[in-house]
Amino acid sequence: MTSTRGLEGIVATQSSISSIIDDTLTYVGYDIDDLTNNASFEEVVYLLWHKRLPNASELAELKQQLADNMAVPQEVLNHFKTYPIDKVHPMSALRTAVSMLALYDDAAEDMSEEANYLKAIQLQAKMSTLVTAFSRVRKGLEPVAPKTDLGYAANFLYMLSGEMPEEIEVEAFNKALVLHADHELNASTFTARVCVATLSDIYSGVVSAIGALKGPLHGGANEQVMKMLTEIDTLDNVDSYIQDKLDNKVKIMGFGHRVYRKGDPRAKHLREMSQKLTTLRGESKLYDMSVRIEEIVTGQKNLPPNVDFYSASVYHSLNIDHDLFTPIFAVSRVSGWVAHILEQYSDNRLIRPRAEYVGPGMQKYIPIEER
Numbered sequence: 001m002t003s004t005r006g007l008e009g010i011v012a013t014q015s016s017i018s019s020i021i022d023d024t025l026t027y028v029g030y031d032i033d034d035l036t037n038n039a040s041f042e043e044v045v046y047l048l049w050h051k052r053l054p055n056a057s058e059l060a061e062l063k064q065q066l067a068d069n070m071a072v073p074q075e076v077l078n079h080f081k082t083y084p085i086d087k088v089h090p091m092s093a094l095r096t097a098v099s100m101l102a103l104y105d106d107a108a109e110d111m112s113e114e115a116n117y118l119k120a121i122q123l124q125a126k127m128s129t130l131v132t133a134f135s136r137v138r139k140g141l142e143p144v145a146p147k148t149d150l151g152y153a154a155n156f157l158y159m160l161s162g163e164m165p166e167e168i169e170v171e172a173f174n175k176a177l178v179l180h181a182d183h184e185l186n187a188s189t190f191t192a193r194v195c196v197a198t199l200s201d202i203y204s205g206v207v208s209a210i211g212a213l214k215g216p217l218h219g220g221a222n223e224q225v226m227k228m229l230t231e232i233d234t235l236d237n238v239d240s241y242i243q244d245k246l247d248n249k250v251k252i253m254g255f256g257h258r259v260y261r262k263g264d265p266r267a268k269h270l271r272e273m274s275q276k277l278t279t280l281r282g283e284s285k286l287y288d289m290s291v292r293i294e295e296i297v298t299g300q301k302n303l304p305p306n307v308d309f310y311s312a313s314v315y316h317s318l319n320i321d322h323d324l325f326t327p328i329f330a331v332s333r334v335s336g337w338v339a340h341i342l343e344q345y346s347d348n349r350l351i352r353p354r355a356e357y358v359g360p361g362m363q364k365y366i367p368i369e370e371r
Ligand SMILES: CC(=O)SCCNC(=O)CCNC(=O)[C@H](O)C(C)(C)COP(=O)(O)OP(=O)(O)OC[C@H]1O[C@@H](n2cnc3c(N)ncnc32)[C@H](O)[C@@H]1OP(=O)(O)O
Pocket: 006, 216, 217, 218, 219, 221, 249, 250, 251, 252, 253, 254, 255, 256, 257, 258, 259, 301, 303, 306, 307, 308
C-alpha cells in the first residue's frame, strides 16, 4: 500500500453537481462565468439541488420557501447571548448554532427524501439569519427580522445592517454567493460527504463541513487576506512585506490552489467587483495593493489568486466585519454541501480509505513498572 499526501489527484467519487476541467468551473454543465453574469443565487441553489435551472414558478416557489423558513428558533438566538462574545469566532458560533438547529427540528432524524429536502431549505434559509443575528447580538443590537419580499442576497445585507442595501451592493453580494456555491470535492464538501456516508443526518454533515471550511487553508483564507491587507496598510509597503514572506517561505493567503494551475476562474469576477466597490468607497488603495500583491506572487511563484483573495476587499467594501467573511462563504456553500449530501444519500457507500502504516513494527507490551 502506498499513500498520496493530501489525497492529491485521487478521484474519490462520481458527481453530477460541479466540475473543474482544464481550469473551467461548471455547475451542472453551466459555466461559472455565465451564471455569475446572469443568475440569481436562488436559481443556482435550485440548479445544484435539482440538476436543472428552475422555470419562473419553480423559482418563485423556492424563494417563498426560503423566505418562509428564515426565522430561527428563539432558543438559538438566546443562546448567542450566553457566549463569551468577545472571544468567540463567528465560525464557531455558526457551527454551534447550526448544531442547535437540529435540536429544534422535529424531523431531524427523519431520513426520508421529503424530510431531507425540507431540511436543505431550512439550512439554506436559516444560515443567513444565524450569521447576521450573531453579528448584531455581539454588538448589543437586536436581530433584524428578514423581509419576505427581498431576495436572498438583499435579505442578508438588510438583516446585517438593518438598512436597505444599495442595488450595486446587492448585485455584488449576489455574484459572490453564486461564485462560492459549489466547488467539486473541496475539503469541506468531502468532509460533509464522509460524515453522511455513515448515514448520519444532514445537520451533522453541515456542522462537520463548517468545521472544515473554517481553516485558513480553505475558507478561512478570506479573513486572513484582509488581515494581511490591513497589516500592509499602504501601497508602498507591499513589496517589502510580500518579499519578506516569500523569502521566509510563509504562504500568502488567497494564492494557490490544489486543482487550478493556470488560475481560478472565479477570481477575475471578484477582482472586477473589488475595483468597482473600493473605488466607490474611496478605498481604491485596497484594490491597488491587491493588484500589486498579485503581480509579485504570480510573477515570482507562478501562483495565481484564488476565490478568497479579492473577495476580501469586496466584503470589506460592503462594510462587512472581517471575521464574518468565512461565515458568508458558509452561507453560500451550504447550498453545495446540501447538494452533495443529497447526492451521497441517493447512492451511498461508506467512505473508508486506508492508511499506510509507518509506525514501529510489532512490539511486546511492557508492564508499567518496567518502563
Ligand atoms: C476556497 C479555498 O479553499 S481556496 C484556497 C484557500 N487557501 C489559501 O489561500 C491559503 C494559501 N494557499 C495554500 O495554502 C495552498 O496553495 C493550498 C492549500 C490552497 C493548496 O495547497 P497544496 O496543493 O497542498 O499545495 P502545497 O501547500 O503543498 O504547496 C505547494 C508548494 O507551493 C507553495 N505554495 C502554495 N501556496 C502558496 C502560497 N499561497 N504562498 C506561497 N507559497 C505557496 C508551498 O509553499 C509549496 O512550496 P514547496 O514545494 O517549496 O514547499
